[in-house]
Amino acid sequence: MKKKLMFLLVLVSLLFVVACNSTSSGSDSEKDNTDSGQETGSSSENNSGESKGDSGADKTLTLWHIETGPSEEAINQAVERFEEKNPGVTVEVSQIENDPYKSKLSVAMGGGNPPDVFHSWGGGWLKQFVDAGQVREIGNDIDTSIYNEAALSVATFDDKVYGAPVSMDVVPVFYNKDIFAKYDLEEPETYDELLTIVETLESNRIIPFTLANQSKWTGSFYMMYLAERFGGPELFNEAFGRTGRGFDDEAYVKAAEKIQELVKMNAFPDGVNGMNYDTGQSRQLLYAEKAGMQVMGGWLLNNVRDEMPEFEDKLGFFLFPAVDGGEGKKNHVVGGVSPVFSVTKSSENPDLAAELVKELASVETAEYMSNKAGSISAVNGVEYEDPYIQKMSDVLANSEAMQTYYDQTLPPELAQVHLDTTQALFGLSMTPEEAVKKVEEKAKELLDK
Amino acid sequence: MLEKVEKLSAQQVTTSTLIKKAKKRKEILTIVGFIAPALIVYGVYVVYSIFMTFYYSMFDWSGIDKNLVFLGLDNYIKLFQDDIFWKSLGNNSLLVITSLLTQIPLGLIMALLLFSPIRGMRFFRSIYFMPFLMSTVAIGILFIFIYDGNFGLLNGLLGAIGLESLQQAWIGNEQTAIWAVIATVCWQFAPFYMILFRAAIVGIPEELYEAADIDGAKKWQRFKNITLPLLMPIIITSSILSIIGSLKYFDLIYVMTGGGPNNSTELMATYMYRQTFTNFNMGYGSTISFSMFMIALGVTVVILLGDKRRRGEE
Numbered sequence: 001m002k003k004k005l006m007f008l009l010v011l012v013s014l015l016f017v018v019a020c021n022s023t024s025s026g027s028d029s030e031k032d033n034t035d036s037g038q039e040t041g042s043s044s045e046n047n048s049g050e051s052k053g054d055s056g057a058d059k060t061l062t063l064w065h066i067e068t069g070p071s072e073e074a075i076n077q078a079v080e081r082f083e084e085k086n087p088g089v090t091v092e093v094s095q096i097e098n099d100p101y102k103s104k105l106s107v108a109m110g111g112g113n114p115p116d117v118f119h120s121w122g123g124g125w126l127k128q129f130v131d132a133g134q135v136r137e138i139g140n141d142i143d144t145s146i147y148n149e150a151a152l153s154v155a156t157f158d159d160k161v162y163g164a165p166v167s168m169d170v171v172p173v174f175y176n177k178d179i180f181a182k183y184d185l186e187e188p189e190t191y192d193e194l195l196t197i198v199e200t201l202e203s204n205r206i207i208p209f210t211l212a213n214q215s216k217w218t219g220s221f222y223m224m225y226l227a228e229r230f231g232g233p234e235l236f237n238e239a240f241g242r243t244g245r246g247f248d249d250e251a252y253v254k255a256a257e258k259i260q261e262l263v264k265m266n267a268f269p270d271g272v273n274g275m276n277y278d279t280g281q282s283r284q285l286l287y288a289e290k291a292g293m294q295v296m297g298g299w300l301l302n303n304v305r306d307e308m309p310e311f312e313d314k315l316g317f318f319l320f321p322a323v324d325g326g327e328g329k330k331n332h333v334v335g336g337v338s339p340v341f342s343v344t345k346s347s348e349n350p351d352l353a354a355e356l357v358k359e360l361a362s363v364e365t366a367e368y369m370s371n372k373a374g375s376i377s378a379v380n381g382v383e384y385e386d387p388y389i390q391k392m393s394d395v396l397a398n399s400e401a402m403q404t405y406y407d408q409t410l411p412p413e414l415a416q417v418h419l420d421t422t423q424a425l426f427g428l429s430m431t432p433e434e435a436v437k438k439v440e441e442k443a444k445e446l447l448d449k
Numbered sequence: 450m451l452e453k454v455e456k457l458s459a460q461q462v463t464t465s466t467l468i469k470k471a472k473k474r475k476e477i478l479t480i481v482g483f484i485a486p487a488l489i490v491y492g493v494y495v496v497y498s499i500f501m502t503f504y505y506s507m508f509d510w511s512g513i514d515k516n517l518v519f520l521g522l523d524n525y526i527k528l529f530q531d532d533i534f535w536k537s538l539g540n541n542s543l544l545v546i547t548s549l550l551t552q553i554p555l556g557l558i559m560a561l562l563l564f565s566p567i568r569g570m571r572f573f574r575s576i577y578f579m580p581f582l583m584s585t586v587a588i589g590i591l592f593i594f595i596y597d598g599n600f601g602l603l604n605g606l607l608g609a610i611g612l613e614s615l616q617q618a619w620i621g622n623e624q625t626a627i628w629a630v631i632a633t634v635c636w637q638f639a640p641f642y643m644i645l646f647r648a649a650i651v652g653i654p655e656e657l658y659e660a661a662d663i664d665g666a667k668k669w670q671r672f673k674n675i676t677l678p679l680l681m682p683i684i685i686t687s688s689i690l691s692i693i694g695s696l697k698y699f700d701l702i703y704v705m706t707g708g709g710p711n712n713s714t715e716l717m718a719t720y721m722y723r724q725t726f727t728n729f730n731m732g733y734g735s736t737i738s739f740s741m742f743m744i745a746l747g748v749t750v751v752i753l754l755g756d757k758r759r760r761g762e763e
Contacts, residue, residue, distance in 0.1 A: 103722070107726060110513045110731065132513040132516075174505065207599075213710075214706065216622075270618040271618015272621060274620035274622070274626065277592060279594075290600075322652060327713065413728040413729065416728050
């Protein structure tokens with residue numbers, strides 16, 4: 001009896017141990033078997049005495065990104081090219097939705113099993129991981145000279161490069177050409193002209209600006225543009241660098257007031273703060289011609305081509321106009337870099353991962369993305385087939401200043417306050433003074449160290 | 450009594466105390482062998498995790514690096530001064546109350562309806578149970594579109610019956626957002642309690658109803674004097690499930706509003722998530738988690754004590 005019981009216990013504990021280990025050792029040995037079979041069959045030049053680890057075979061890299069539509073296709077093609085160049089290496093690609101991606105990656109980083117290569121937007125968000133010692137410096141692995149300087153700067157901290165940029169976006173005001181023609185409207189030169197357009201559309205029961213502000217970063221565009229138009233291109237840098245004006249500067253108050261003025265003019269759809277960009281609620285209004293304009297990054301074109309290609313003919317854009325008496329100019333643009341690809345420090349194959357980053361941020365990928373998905377290349381030497389992108393690229397080339405997105409430049413906690421207060425402004429549940437004060441308080445707490 | 454008899458006879462059979470001891474040891478070993486797997490899993494994933502949450506709650510830590518700064522109970526002091534935390538606790542209480550007042554009565558009504566002689570009962574049974582079978586994310590996205598202010602189903606319905614004045618952006622408006630989400634939560638969970646009650650009603654002996662019929666009891670009297678008292682234990686269990694579930698609720702809020710607009714639908718769990726994974730405050734997030742745990746524990750203890758006293762009175 002006793003012996004039987006002991007035997008059973010031993011058996012159970014053995015099973016337990018085996019079950020726990022099988023995920024790592026078991027599957028590896030299986031792969032070893034299949035791959036060694038392939039090796040002897042296909043690549044006969046391979047030195048048979050060489051150990052499998054060194055030949056670069058039977059390795060898996062993981063890649064996380066958030067691209068959709070043609071951009072996703074560009075990523076997949078880059079991965080294919082990489083796999084062709086590196087036989088035996090497989091890349092597991094995970095495409096994740098925008099907002100969940102941010103938390104998923106931080107959970108993975110904290111839990112110690114991040115992907116080898118991951119997407120970011122550079123800026124404060126990437127820096128958070130760099131400061132935590134989770135990102136590998138790849139300045140020596142990639143050829144940094146092929147990238148646009150402004151684009152590379154978002155992934156450069158203390159003169160060290162932590163990521164390779166693929167493309168850039170600017171944020172214009174998109175509009176429906178048909179609607180503008182119908183009501184005899186023209187692209188505005190000044191903010192007052194823009195307000196006239198808002199009034200005209202509103203009185204004709206067309207929502208002037210469609211906006212899905214549950215996502216918060218969408219409403220942030222208005223704040224960034226208006227603050228820049230009042231306070232000039234150095235405003236944000238001074239506030240962020242703590243070298244002059246702060247986040248409670250008069251320009252921010254004025255910008256917040258203008259946002260609430262627009263809200264009171266019914267410039268936005270009902271319940272903007274409940275609409276989600278990822279589920280397409282704002283774009284549906286645009287496609288259904290219920291709304292006339294949308295302040296959105298160039299990736300809107302990617303969305304349109306994916307969701308309603310015939311709408312592209314109606315889509316025009318202009319730059320956010322300057323305000324009277326403000327320091328900012330019409331050709332100062334809000335923009336950003338996306339995607340930036342980086343290698344995690346915990347990657348078991350950092351050299352291969354860096355190779356993958358090179359392929360992902362290559363001229364080929366950037367060219368495909370530019371021509372198919374409507375983003376401006378961050379890699380030099382791309383020729384644009386798409387007149388649309390040529391136009392966007394010209395905008396960026398002619399702009400005198402570029403403001404990177406606040407929510408990606410600021411440290412995440414401060415970015416969150418900026419986004420929350422801006423959303424509250426749209427909901428009219430906070431006064432302009434309260435909102436800017438809250439951001440400044442958080443900035444003091446986090447930046448004045 | 451029976452046990453005692455068995456023991457006595459066993460004693461008579463075993464003459465040696467040595468054998469008895471050995472047998473006892475074996476028994477203990479068997480018990481340990483059966484309990485151990487569950488105990489290990491429980492220990493690692495529940496007890497240890499709770500302890501570690503408390504441990505982390507005393508640090509300023511981002512959650513992604515190795516740089517922990519000891520703060521003692523500072524995080525808890527900060528928590529008590531945090532308006533958003535109090536707001537979320539208020540929302541949780543609101544969810545607890547509305548869940549108790551709608552999910553359980555609704556579940557009971559649906560369960561009773563399923564026993565009434567209506568044609569197509571099987572059809573209704575499936576329909577009633579449907580919401581519980583759907584994935585939460587799907588429900589969330591479905592209701593986002595139903596509540597949409599511009600082309601939503603709900604506003605369309607209101608317009609069709611001439612109630613345009615009530616039309617609004619249900620989850621975009623700070624006043625209505627929490628109610629819109631709570632309605633969805635109740636819609637999703639009422640069928641769960643329906644199933645529990647249905648099972649309990651089936652278990653009520655038919656003889657009691659027959660006796661009531663002989664005594665000339667009316668339908669309402671039958672319900673009040675037989676069904677309801679006999680359902681009491683399951684109603685209490687359901688209430689505990691509902692209260693605890695509401696206190697730690699997360700998913701639909703996360704999908705539908707993300708705690709917004711302007712924190713108006715923030716719950717403790719979504720706020721904890723936001724602090725931990727969006728703002729990189731693992732330490733503060735753990736403080737919120739641990740407080741959530743203490744609140745849920747406190748509420749459960751109070752309910753169980755109350756239930757014990759009630760039983761004692763009976």
